[in-house]
Amino acid sequence: MSNLPDGFVVVVKEECATCQTVVPVLRQLADTIELTVYTQDNPDFPANLGARHDGDLTFSWHHDIETVPTLIRVVNGVEVDRTVGWKRGEWERITEVEGLGPKLPPMRPGCGSMSVDPDLVDELRVRFGATTLSSRRVDIADAEDDMEMMFNRGWTDGLPVVPPTEERVMRMLTGTSRASSDIVATVPPDLVDITVEKVAISAVMAGCLPEYLPWVLTAVEAACTDEFNMHGLLATTMPVGPVIICSGPGTRAIGMNSGVNALGQGNRANSTIGRALQLVIRNVGGGRPGEVDKATHGGPGKLGFCFAENDVDSPYGTLAGQLGLEPGVDAITLFAGEGSRCVVDQLSREPDSLARSFAANLQAMHHPKLVLAFDVILVMGPEHARVFADAGWSRDQIMSGITAHLNRPGSELIRGAGGMAEGIPEDFADIPDVPKFREGGLMLAYAGGGAGLFSEIIGGWVNGDVGSKPVSRAVAY
Amino acid sequence: MTRTILDPTGERTLAERQPLERPTSLDGLTVGLLNISKPRGDVFLDRIEERLNAIGAKVNRYSKPTFTKPAPVDLRHKIATECQFVIEALAD
Numbered sequence: 001m002s003n004l005p006d007g008f009v010v011v012v013k014e015e016c017a018t019c020q021t022v023v024p025v026l027r028q029l030a031d032t033i034e035l036t037v038y039t040q041d042n043p044d045f046p047a048n049l050g051a052r053h054d055g056d057l058t059f060s061w062h063h064d065i066e067t068v069p070t071l072i073r074v075v076n077g078v079e080v081d082r083t084v085g086w087k088r089g090e091w092e093r094i095t096e097v098e099g100l101g102p103k104l105p106p107m108r109p110g111c112g113s114m115s116v117d118p119d120l121v122d123e124l125r126v127r128f129g130a131t132t133l134s135s136r137r138v139d140i141a142d143a144e145d146d147m148e149m150m151f152n153r154g155w156t157d158g159l160p161v162v163p164p165t166e167e168r169v170m171r172m173l174t175g176t177s178r179a180s181s182d183i184v185a186t187v188p189p190d191l192v193d194i195t196v197e198k199v200a201i202s203a204v205m206a207g208c209l210p211e212y213l214p215w216v217l218t219a220v221e222a223a224c225t226d227e228f229n230m231h232g233l234l235a236t237t238m239p240v241g242p243v244i245i246c247s248g249p250g251t252r253a254i255g256m257n258s259g260v261n262a263l264g265q266g267n268r269a270n271s272t273i274g275r276a277l278q279l280v281i282r283n284v285g286g287g288r289p290g291e292v293d294k295a296t297h298g299g300p301g302k303l304g305f306c307f308a309e310n311d312v313d314s315p316y317g318t319l320a321g322q323l324g325l326e327p328g329v330d331a332i333t334l335f336a337g338e339g340s341r342c343v344v345d346q347l348s349r350e351p352d353s354l355a356r357s358f359a360a361n362l363q364a365m366h367h368p369k370l371v372l373a374f375d376v377i378l379v380m381g382p383e384h385a386r387v388f389a390d391a392g393w394s395r396d397q398i399m400s401g402i403t404a405h406l407n408r409p410g411s412e413l414i415r416g417a418g419g420m421a422e423g424i425p426e427d428f429a430d431i432p433d434v435p436k437f438r439e440g441g442l443m444l445a446y447a448g449g450g451a452g453l454f455s456e457i458i459g460g461w462v463n464g465d466v467g468s469k470p471v472s473r474a475v476a477y
Numbered sequence: 478m479t480r481t482i483l484d485p486t487g488e489r490t491l492a493e494r495q496p497l498e499r500p501t502s503l504d505g506l507t508v509g510l511l512n513i514s515k516p517r518g519d520v521f522l523d524r525i526e527e528r529l530n531a532i533g534a535k536v537n538r539y540s541k542p543t544f545t546k547p548a549p550v551d552l553r554h555k556i557a558t559e560c561q562f563v564i565e566a567l568a569d
Contacts, residue, residue, distance in 0.1 A: 136484040146480060155485055164483045188547075192487035201485045232545030284487040466543040 004063065004079060007034025008095060009072040011054070011065045014045035016111035019069050022086050025101040032097055040068065040114045060115035061128050067110040071095075085110035122167040129170055132180055133197055137166075150205075155283055157275065157303055161205035172200040175210030176217060177477060184217055185224035187285035188231035189292040194220065194284050199276070202283065206276035206304070211254045212269055214477045215332060216276040219244055222334045222471040223277055229468045233336045233461060234287040237294050240461040241301020243337040243377070244274045245445055247309040247318040248330035250475060256308035260449030263307050263340055263379070263456060274304030299339045307447055314446035315385055316395035319377065322443055323472040330475040335377055335443075336468035340456035345384070348453075351391040351401060354384060358455070359405035363436055365459045369413045369423040371434055375441040375460035375470065378402075381448035384455045399442060406442075407433035438463060443470065500561075504533035509560035511548065512540040518566050525564060 010026060012019035023046045029035045030049055039045050040060060043053035054060050063072070067084035073094050074080065083090040086108040091100050115124060140149050146163045150156055162168065173180050173196070180197040187194050196217065203216045223230045223242055233240060246256055257267035265271065281287040289295065295302065311318045311327075320331035343361045348354035358378060366374055388398050410428035417423055428434055441463060448454070461467050500506060508529050512518045526536045537559055541548045556563055 133483065136488055137481050138484050140480045140482065142479060146482075150482075163480065164485060166481065166483065169483055187487070190487065190489065192489055194487070197483075198485070198487070201483050205485060226546070229546055231547060232543075236545065279485070283485040286487065462545060467545050 004072070004074040004077055005034075005036045006074050006077065007036065009036050009038065009074060011038045011040065011060060011063075011068055011070045011072075011113070012046065012051075013040040013068050013111070013114060014042040016068050018086050018108045018110050019045075021104060021108055022069055022101065025086075025091065025104065028100060029095060029097060033095055056127075057115045057120070057124060058128070060113055061124055065113040066116050068113050069110055070113070122171050125170040125174075126166045133166060133169060134181065134195075135169075135197060135201065154288070155205070155279075157278060157282060159303075161279070162207055164201040164204040168204045169197070169200050172204050172208070172210050172213055173197070175200075175213030178217070185221050187220070187224055187280060188287065189234060190284075190286035192284050192286070194280060198284055199280060202279040203272075203276040205279055207268065207272040208276050209254070209268070212273050212276075214475050215246065215250075215254070215269075215273050218332045218473050218475045219273065219277045219334065220280055221476075222332060222473045223281070225471055227469040228334055228336070228471045230281065230285075233468055234281060234285075234293050236461060237296045238338070238461055239295055239297040239299040240336050240338050241299055241303075241305060242274065242277060243301050243335045243458055244277070244306035245309060245319050245333045245335065245377070246273075246306065246331070247311045247320050247333075248328065248475070250330035251308040251311075258308035258310035258447045262310075262447040262449075263305075270307050271304065274301070274306030276304075278302065278304050301337060301339075305337075305339070309445050309447050310382075311446070313382065315389035316398060316444065316446065319443055319445040320472045322395065323470060325472050325474060331472055332475055333470055333472040335375075335458065335470045336461040337377065337458040338460075340379065340458050343378075343384075343455045343457060344453070346453040349387060351388050351393050351398075354387050355398070355401035356405050358402045359436075361457060362402070362406060362442070363408070365436075365457060367422055369417065369420060371408075371413060371424060371436050372438050372441075373462060374437075375443065375463045376437065377443045377445055377458040377460070379445045379447050379456040379458065381452055381454050381456075382446075382450050383453045385446055395444060399444065403435070403437070403442060406436040408436075410434045497562075502533070503529065503562075505535070506562065507535045507537060507560045509537045509539055509556045509563040511556065511563055511565040512538070513544045513565065513567055514541050515544045515567065521566050522564075525566070 037049050037051040038054045038059050039051040040054050070084050072079050072082045081094045088100055088106045140146055147160045150161055178196045182196045183193050184196055184199055185194055199217055199220055203213050254269050256269040287293055309318050320333050321327055325331045345357040348357055410431035413424045413434055414426050414429050415423040510522045512522055529536050539556055
């Protein structure tokens with residue numbers, strides 16, 4: 001890093017009109033104080049002031065020059081004061097020289113420093129910071145196609161990935177305050193410790209923006225817990241994967257979709273956050289289909305299934321709230337689930353009728369005769385939710401209203417009943433009311449466009465200690 | 478121009494392990510049978526135990542708490558210290 005010369009330092013570039021304006025002031029100061037001028041573009045600007053050329057922008061980068069001109073006062077090599085642009089009062093206060101630039105206007109805003117030029121900043125970040133990256137560098141030959149090379153190495157999920165160059169990874173890392181070397185989690189199935197840097201690489205490949213990185217990091221942490229059991233979820237033959245449901249003001253800040261087509265395509269954050277998690281599982285954890293991943297059919301969560309809840313308009317709060325997080329927190333919930341299926345009810349205008357419709361659909365989940373082993377998330381669309389909201393039903397009332405219609409006599413569910421071998425053990429035969437879901441196994445989320453009397457059921461994998469529990473976490477920035 | 482990208486993998490160095498030599502006889506040796514806890518795994522393992530006992534092997538039986546998760550490290554250590562061989566059964 002360049003040291004600061006004692007006295008006064010001014011950083012300028014010729015291209016900046018304000019820098020040209022202050023040249024007479026610099027000449028005044030050079031006669032009276034110890035002045036060092038750094039110039040970013042033309043080494044001969046300003047003429048005859050002995051300016052040092054900061055051509056590679058090392059000085060500007062390391063001293064956080066964002067605006068030119070910048071005036072810095074230095075004592076014993078340490079910065080003690082700074083002003084940007086031209087403000088006569090400030091320049092006179094800092095230099096303790098009166099009567100500066102008498103013919104100049106009292107104030108002119110500065111221009112952007114070349115060290116923060118959007119066209120240069122990625123390259124500079126690599127030049128001055130890439131040494132903190134510890135991943136192996138892989139060179140791509142001139143004649144090799146970047147995309148094909150990554151397909152050939154088995155690094156993609158079947159879709160093209162963005163090449164994780166040093167520039168892109170460094171830019172991605174600006175999305176978090178965490179050090180790139182921090183260990184985030186231990187990733188199954190190979191149980192490999194993963195750093196923030198490796199998560200950032202997968203986020204780049206998935207197509208994320210830096211502001212999504214905290215969400216991806218939190219998703220990776222949540223997935224790699226014993227409760228969530230990503231290992232089992234990967235290895236199971238069932239068609240399930242991590243379903244990521246986000247809520248809080250941060251979802252709007254990063255432009256997530258909770259409205260029209262929320263569970264579908266077309267939104268960058270929705271489409272890439274879940275994908276980044278799965279690229280971590282594939283490339284760092286070693287979880288690949290046909291190897292540890294033995295899914296019979298697979299499902300959308302295997303590629304990336306992520307959406308936001310519309311918590312601003314939700315009449316009954318958020319899923320993360322149901323799972324214990326405070327309202328208003330940026331939260332991410334991981335659920336081991338399959339693709340969604342639709343509940344169509346375009347005629348119910350009374351809450352009990354709609355609750356019965358939901359219950360009838362939920363009974364069929366996975367198998368009408370299998371109960372208690374699987375959880376579910378019901379993603380209610382706004383038009384369905386309004387039926388309950390207009391009747392004044394709270395979240396608890398909706399849940400108990402649906403649950404009231406989810407019991408069936410054990411005699412109808414046992415193996416062989418109804419001419420179907422599948423079912424629950426004989427021991428349940430005499431129990432009159434066997435619930436479809438365990439306590440807490442029915443969860444409610446709110447998303448979707450304003451038109452359409454539809455909701456979505458996301459069926460879960462084996463629940464509880466033997467399988468997976470939903471995990472909600474506040475997003476860690 | 479040559480482009481450089483960063484390796485997205487875990488960059489693991491795999492520990493190389495040599496398989497144990499096959500014994501000429503199991504007589505007097507201890508074989509662990511690990512049931513992963515899927516239904517009917519016990520049916521398979523009961524038969525294997527009979528066959529092993531018939532050729533003089535001692536059999537220890539173990540179960541994973543759930544088939545969805547790897548065997549806990551303590552269980553793996555117990556098997557490794559109590560047995561010379563292990564058979565892990567998957568049945569569905």
